[in-house]
Amino acid sequence: MNDKKWNLQTIVLYGINGVIGSGIFLLPGSAYDHLGPASLVAYLFVFVLVMSIALCFAECGSLFEQSGGPYLYAKQAFGDFFGYEVGVMKWIVSIIAWATMAVGFSTALSALIPQIASPVLQKTIAIGIILTLSLVNLLGINIMAYLNNIATVAKLIPMLVFVLGGIWYVEGANYTPFIPSDLTINSVSTAFIIVFFAFTGFENLGVAAGDMENPKRNVPLALIISMSFVSVVYFFVQFNCVGILGADLGGTKTPVADAMGHVWGSNGLLLVTLGTLISIGGLNIASSFNTPRCAQALAEGRLLPKFMMKNNKYNVPYISVLITGGLAILLTLTGSFVELAAISVISRFSQYIPTCIAVPVLRKKNPNHAGYKVPFGIFVPVIAVVASLWLLANADLFKLAAGLGAMILVAPLYILMKKYSSVENSRP
Template sequence: MEDAGMELEKDKFSLGGATLYGINAVIGSGIFLLPRTIYKDLGPASLLAMIVDVLLVLMLAVCFAEVSCYFSKNGGAFQYSKAAFGNFVGFNVGILGWFVTIVAWAAMAAGFAKLLIQTFPSLEGRNTLISILLVLFLSIINSTGIKTSKIFTITITIAKLIPIVAFTLFGIFFIKHGFNAGNFTPFLQLNPDMSLSKAMASTSLTVFYAFIGFEALPIVAGEMRNPKKNVPKAIIGSISVVSFLYFMIIAGTIAMLGTGILQSNAPVQDAFFKMIGPAGKWIISIGALISIAGLNMGDSMMIPRYGASISDEGLLPKIIGKKNKKGAPIVAIIFSGLVTVAFLLSGSFEQLAELSVVFRFFQYIPTALAVIFLRKKGMNTEPAFKLPFGPVIPVISIVVSIWMVAAANPINLVAGVIGVIVASGLYFIMNRGRQREDDDVDISED
C-alpha cells in the first residue's frame, strides 16, 4: 500500500509540470482571434488595457497563491470559500463554478471542431460529431489516471508554445518596423461612441477573457506534488509567462497590421504571414488548433475533479466523488462528459458561454475576500507565500473586479443573479432534513 501511494505521488505534477498545466489552462485559441476586438475601441492604446488586465490578473493570481498554501486537496475557489464563509457560500461558488466550466468545455470542444474544419475543409458538416468524439476521447484518457493525463497535458502545452514563442521572437524584431510605419500613431484611437473610461473597461473585459482559466490550477491542487508550496509558485510563474506572451502577440500584431487589424478575420495569422511569408499563416493556424486542443485536455482533467471535490466535502452525493483503481474520479468524469455532450447536442451552450466571464468572478471575488477572512481565522499553517501590504491587494482586486463586471452586458449580470438564486435553492433542497454542520474548517485535518 505504501509503495502504491509513493507511485501515485510520483505520477503527480512536479513544479515544472504544474506551471505548464497553468499555462495550458489559460492559453487557448482566443488570443489568436481577439486582437481585432481588443484594438477596435482604443487602437494601439489597447496595450494599456492589456497592462491593466495583467496587473489585475496578477493581483487575483497572488490571492489564489496565498490561500492555496492552506490546502493540499482539489477544489480551488470552492475550498477557499467554504473555509472562509461556510458551506452555503462554498456550495454556491462550487456549483456555479462547476456549471460554468462544463459550459465552457462545450464551447471549447465546439471551437476545436470549428478550427479543425477551417484547417481541413473536407471535414465540413461534422462539427457536432467531432466535438463529441473529442469529449469522449479525453474523458477516456482522464479515466486512466493522472499519469496519462499529465503526459498528454505537458506534451500538448509544449507543442502549443512553439508557434507562440516563435511569433513572439519575430515580433520583438518587428516592433521598430511598426513604429517606423506609423502603426502605433496616433496611440489613442478612441471609439467616438464611447468615453475613455467605458472603452477601457470594455477592452479590459475583452482582454480578461483571454486570461480565463488561471483558476484551474488550484482546482487540481490534489494532483500536484507538495501542493502547498508548488501551487502558489506555479500560479505566479504561469501567469507571468502568459502575460508576457500575450502582450507581445498583441504588440506584434499591431506592429505589422496597424489599423489593418480591423479588416482582418485572422489578425495574428496575417501578421505572421507578413513577417515570414505563407508559412507563418499555416504555423499559427496549426498552433491555434493545438492550443484549443490543449485547453480541452485541461478542462477534461479539471472539471470532474471540481465536482468530485464538492462531493468529497459532503455537499453533493458521495457517489459523484467515487474513484477508480487509478485514482480518477470516474463518476464525475462520466457525469461531466455526458452533460458536456448534452450541451453540444442542444447547441444552447453558445449563449451560455457568453456568461463565462461574469460567472468566473463568482470564483475570483470570494477568493480575494477569503485572503482577508482566512487570515483573521488564524490558520494553523503559516503560508509559504503571503501577500505584502495587508489587505490592500485583495481589496484592490475586488474593487477592480466589480468595475469590470459592471461593464458587462446587463443581461449577463441578471443571469448571474439568477444563477446564485438557483444554486442557493439547490443547496437548501439538498440539505433539507440534515443537521446543521459546523462551518468552521479544521485545516489541520486537510
C-alpha cells in the same frame, strides 16, 4: 495504485495551458479597435489587476493540501452555502466551457478541412473529443499530465516563433498616434474587459491540488510563474500585431494569422492555424482533467452525492469523470452554446470575488500559517475586489442577469443536498 503527484514544472505548464487559448490568437484586433496602439497599455493594467486576483488565489491555495480551489476557499471562509454556490457554479460553467471548446475545436478544424464543415460532422467530432479525453482521464493522472505538457509546449511553439521572429518586422510608424483622438471611457473599459477575459483560467490551478506535490508551496509559486509568463507573451503578441499590421489590425478576426501571413506567407498562416487547433485542444485536455474534480471536491464536502468522489484503481474519480463527460456531450447536442456561455462569463466572478474577500477572513482563522501571504496587508485583495466589481458593472446586462440568475437557481439545491447528507449520515 498509481499515486505519483505532479511536480512544479507540470503544474506551471498546466497553469499556462489553462489560460492561453484561442483568445490570444483572436484578441489583438478587438483590443486595437477600441484603443489603437494604446491597447498595449491595457495589457499592462490588466496584468496588475489579474495578478492581484491571482495573488489572492495563491494565498488561499497555500493553506490547503486537498483539491477544491475557489470552492474550498469560500467554504472555509464563509461556510457551506457560499462554498456550495461557488463550487456548483464552477462545475456547471466548466462543463459548458468544455462542450463549447470541443465544438470550437471541430469548427477550427473545418477551416483547415472544409469537408467536415457540416453541423452534424462537427458535433460528431466534438463528441468524439469528449469521449476520448474522458477515457484517457480514467487511466490516471500521469497520462493526463503527459498530454497536458505536450499540448502546452506544442501550442507555445507558433506563439513564441511569432513573438521572437515577428519583432524584427515591426514598423515604428504603426505606433503613432499612440492614443486615438476619439478615445472615450467606454472604449477604455471595453478594451480592458476584452483583455481581462483572455487571462481567465488561472483559477483552475488549485482545483486539483490534491494531485500535486507540496501544493501549499507549488500552487502559489506556479500561479505567479505561469501568469507572469502569460502576461509577457500576451504583451509582445499585441506589440508585434500592432507593429506589423498597423491600422490593418483593426477589424481583423484573425490578427495573429494575418500578421504571420504578412511576414511569412502561407507557411505562417498554416503555422498559426495549427497553433490555434493545438491551443483549443490543450484547453480541452485541461477541462477533461479539472472539471470532474470540481464535482469530486463538492462530493467530499457533502454538497453532491458521495458516490461522485469514488476513485478507480488509478486514483481517478471515475463516476465524476463519466457524469461530467456525459453532460458535456449532451450540451454539444443542444446547440445553445452562445446563450449558455453568457452564464460562464459572469459566474467566473462568483469565484474571484469570494476568494479575494476570503484572504483577510482566512488570515484571521489561521493567524500563524506558514504559507504564502499577499504583501501590503489587505490592499491587494481590496484592489482585486474593486477591479472585479468594476468589470461586472461594465458587463453586458443580459450576461449579468444570466450569471446572477444561475446562482439563484442552484441555491434551493443546497437545501436538498443538506437533507440528503443528513439521511446518509443517519444510516448505520
